[in-house]
């Protein structure tokens with residue numbers, strides 16, 4: 068499969084007073100054309116800042132301090148972190164789109180939704196007024212809202228309908244990559260399923276890649292091909308959805324998997340993960356998950372594990388997993 072985006076050793080920090088607090092601590096992953104990558108991890112683990120950093124949408128006191136974000140555009144390879152603002156704007160408008168949990172943060176409350184969708188097409192695709200209006204009408208039909216609502220304002224829609232408007236706007240320019248940051252969080256289950264179906268439909272139709280972000284592994288599993296698990300500013304495991312569920316390697320992934328309600332386990336109390344994520348200043352050495360880990364061993368307190376491939380297409384950053392799987396692989400069993 069052709070690679071679409073490669074994130075390499077991405078680092079982002081926030082400076083509060085005189086203290087620089089690293090928030091994204093060397094994140095690397097890649098996504099292929101047409102692939103859906105789920106980025107999962109509890110609130111505060113750095114999912115949103117990762118996605119904003121990819122698009123260079125970090126404002127002071129935040130700052131991207133290192134790494135590369137290589138976007139493969141036809142046969143060009145472009146580092147998004149090293150483009151002029153103008154070049155970046157062009158790529159973001161035409162090739163990469165983003166939707167958020169709260170569509171109201173991206174929709175203008177005083178403009179009709181039809182105008183806003185049409186404007187995207189006029190700016191990025193240089194559509195004429197008439198063509199833009201026609202395409203906006205088509206898009207509203209496609210996302211199940213209906214073209215007759217072209218002249219309605221954002222506040223006239225329910226949360227689920229607003230997210231459909233956002234999807235219409237996001238796919239207007241037929242992006243190669245859609246970054247969806249908790250797009251269904253806060254919506255009720257039925258609406259959530261409809262939005263996921265819509266994303267799946269457009270992913271097939273347009274062949275676009277999606278980075279689907281959620282704190283909920285159950286939701287991620289419904290859409291993603293592959294999952295990257297984030298904890299305290301790092302990716303701690305990456306694998307296919309199937310492998311994540313069948314043989315999670317990192318204790319944090321194991322805890323996430325066992326906290327998901329499954330058929331046949333209904334009514335049973337869910338396991339929650341005891342403890343809280345470390346405060347960001349505290350974890351300069353050792354594994355960030357150490358304080359909450361049931362399996363920790365001596366080295367975990369003093370060294371930071373890096374991602375290591377245990378099985379084909381499955382990597383985890385964990386010394387305990389290394390002693391188990393690594394040991395087994397090395398001894399040839």
Ligand SMILES: Nc1ncnc2c1ncn2[C@@H]1O[C@H](COP(=O)(O)OP(=O)(O)O)[C@@H](O)[C@H]1O
Nearest residue numbers: 081090108109110111112113114115116117347
């Ligand atoms: N504007 C900000 N100033 C300082 N710290 C921030 C800011 N935005 C985010 N952070 C910190 O960055 C970390 C990651 O945040 P975020 O990416 O929003 O997490 P997630 O999306 O996984 O819930 C959090 O610990 C948060 O406290």
Ligand SMILES: [Mg+2]
Nearest residue numbers: 114115116249
């Ligand atoms: Mg977030």
